[in-house]
Amino acid sequence: GEKVEQHESTLSVREGDSAVINCTYTDTASSYFPWYKQEAGKGLHFVIDIRSNVDRKQSQRLIVLLDKKAKRFSLHITATQPEDSAIYFCAASRGTNTGKLTFGDGTVLTVKP
């Protein structure tokens, strides 16, 4: 089955810098790649996703890149703010119709003022 590896278990940046979290996947049929943010003691909050028909997507300060050849996708958070501090999870799925999401192990992002 699909395996998703999230490369950074922890990441610390200074406020205003960019943060990059990298994930790789194994299933070449995966076509949907969402990212989730989890604040302490809370559930997962959807932040952004990308589908395999594009290689870049931006939503305000969030950019997601997808390299299908390398089976790699990444989340870039620009101009980081202390409230960006959280655990970020990447995930992969064969597409929304199949519904099974496989998660990475999470990256603890700390943004220092």
Added chain:
Amino acid sequence: DMKVTQMPRYLIKRMGENVLLECGQDMSHETMYWYRQDPGLGLQLIYISYDVDSNSEGDIPKGYRVSRKKREHFSLILDSAKTNQTSVYFCASRGTGGNSDYTFGSGTRLLVI
């Protein structure tokens, strides 16, 4: 506001007791999920339900069963809980349609002693 609601938020049970975790959604989503989250790990899929009485095992179904008698409710049952089932359990739902994403509940923290 679209919502997935989990009850209870916190639960302490003794080993061997039965446990019922409940999840509700108000979006008429067909597909619902139960995941568990352990420290340092991503979310692991326990069960998927594609609709009423249409359930499928996920990656770690052993020791769990589910019930879906109404579209808006999806229950996770632990018959004779074990200490290694101490975890945070998340329910999620997903609607069909091209741009659907997954909506997660806030989680149930279960401690089995």
